[in-house]
Amino acid sequence: MGGGGNFAANTIHIPNPNHVPGSIYDTSSAFQSSQGGPCVVDHIGRTLLANYTFRHRPVINRSSSIVVEIMLTVIQLISLDEKQQEMATKVWFDQRWTDEFVNWNGTEFDDIKWMTFRSNEIWTPDIAIDNSIKYEREDLNLHVSIDGNVWWSMPAVVRTSCNIDTRFFPFDTQKCKIVLGSWYHDPSELDLRVQGNATKMKKDYFMHNAQWDLINTHIQVNNEYQAAYDMTFRTIDFFLEFKRKSLYFLLILIVPFIMISTVSLSNFVLPCESGEKISLGITVLLSLFVNLLNLVDLLPESSDSFPLLGSYYLISMGLVASSVIMTVFVLNIHHQPIKSRRLPEHLRCGWMFLYISRILCAGYPVKIPKKFCKSHSKPYQIKCCINGLKKPSNHTAKDIASRHNCLLLENLNHAFSAVNSSNHVAATHEALPANSNLRNRSAKPRSIEEKPDESLDAVLTLVQEIKDRITREQTKEMEKEYQQYIKEEWRFFARVVDRLLGVVYVVLFVSLIFAFS
Secondary structure (H helix, E strand, O other), rough: OHHHHHHHHOOOOOOOOOOOOOOEOOOOHHHOOOOOOHHHHHHHHHHHHHOOOOOOOOOOOOOEEEEEEEEEEEEEEEEEOOOOOOOEEEEEEEEEEEOOOOOOOOOHHOOEEEEEEOOOOOOOEEEEEEOEEEEEEEOOOOOEEEEEEEEEEEEEEEEEOOOOOOOOOOOOOEEEEEEEEEEOOOOEEEEEEEHHHHOOEOOOOOOOOEEEEEEEEEEEEEEEEEOOOOOOEEEEEEEEEEEEOHHHHHHHHHHHHHHHHHHHHHOOOOHHHHOOOHHHHHHHHHHHHHHHHHHHHOOOOOOOOOHHHHHHHHHHHHHHHHHHHHHHHHHHHHHHOOOOOOOOOHOOHHHHHHHHHHHHOOOOOOOOOOHHOOOOOOEEEEOOOOOOOEEEEOOHHHHOOOOOHHHHHHHHHHHHHHEEEEEEHHHHHHHHHOOOOOHHHHEEEEEEOOOOOHHHHHHHHHHHHHHHHHHHHHHHHHHHHHHHHHHHHHHHHHHHHHHHHHHHHHHHHHHHHHOOO
16 A cells, blocks of 8 residues: 555664564564664654553643544455345555654654554554444554654454345345444544545455445545534445346346246137146246245345335236136136026127137137027027927027938838828838838738738837937937037137237236336
8 A cells, every 4th residue: 555655665674683572562674773783663662652641632732633534445345135234345444643642853763754553552543333233353553653643554344234225126226334433532532534535435456246346435424413422423434336236136036037927828828628727827826936935035024125026026926826817717618517508699799709709819619600690680490300390499400410310200201191191001111211120110011911900000109209219319419519519609708718818918917027127
């Protein structure tokens, strides 16, 4: 440092054969004369400290104030602990003042300009760090010039309390301070000043820190009146402003969180038939919760300032939880009971089916006839093949039973009419299909000829049973197809609702990112 250079330049080397290590003042070779003879430094020390007391301020006039100039040079940021709310730094602590009782005439002592004393040998100012948690310093010697100017410089490790605001974590800037002041004296007794009236700390020797950058420093002098002591105390605040390097937290906390949140978007594209929509949403929610725990480990347990990143985490978890609820709603629509009513006509035939489904690329589950999409259309009436009867149904003509069953009913109708008109069993026998059991059972010409009335009744009974059985089979098949059609309608509606909720979720998700960016 600069003072050390001046000290070396003004030193005259004096041999000291009588130097005894551990004496009350330093008589090292740096302060010895180049000439022979008795130890001059030893003589100066004994002379100066003969009647000296370090219990009082070193001023001749007790009413005068002693000026103490101080300066902190920041060397290293050891830690900035968010959870403990403290800052640990390594600094050089420089103090300068004038001791009116420690001076000598250089001409009488071989022109010696400087001497050194221990801190317990002469008076030192009671400078304390008001906001310190722990203060560790090296007790180095004091350098005293011929005119009584004292310079005391020492390295120190200072742990001070610091109100760390984590609202913008990990893109935050923290401002901490080291407060220095006299513990007992007011400015009328000890005038505390900054060396050279500097407004900034020296940071030329600041060591690189992997997590923080020192972006600014400044010094502020405060005078505070204490009513309890009826005194005004002066303190000097040394402010250090640090900016966090956010790349590590960006890659560890933010990017994985956004990736996991993006995976939740696929929940709205996953088909309901897969059976994995709920499990996917729950898995994403648990992953976000684990990331939130990692964030909590880095932040202090304080309610004064909650980080925006934590708010983003909580809102995102709320969105994912709401997506799970949306999924439950969609699955409830998808798995409608088979015997439930049809989809309302304004949904089945309105703007949702015609426009929204196309915009959302939801597809079209079945090809619905135009009559189902006409407003105020009544259930479509289908003629049954049996006796020209009409049976109300919501199916079209091509949704009736297979052509084979219909032809079989027509043949049975012709056979039944032939038996009633001519009482001829053979006509009925020929009208039946070749593979029909009725034809095999009715192929008994001898019994018919012997007992025509009984044979005729038997044939009529069989024909009626076959007609009823085929009618029931047709009805079941039509009902099954009808229920399947209803199921497809509700599944399609569920798919459209799922896509709509997915669009809403994407809008909220993107808005959330821009809101916190």
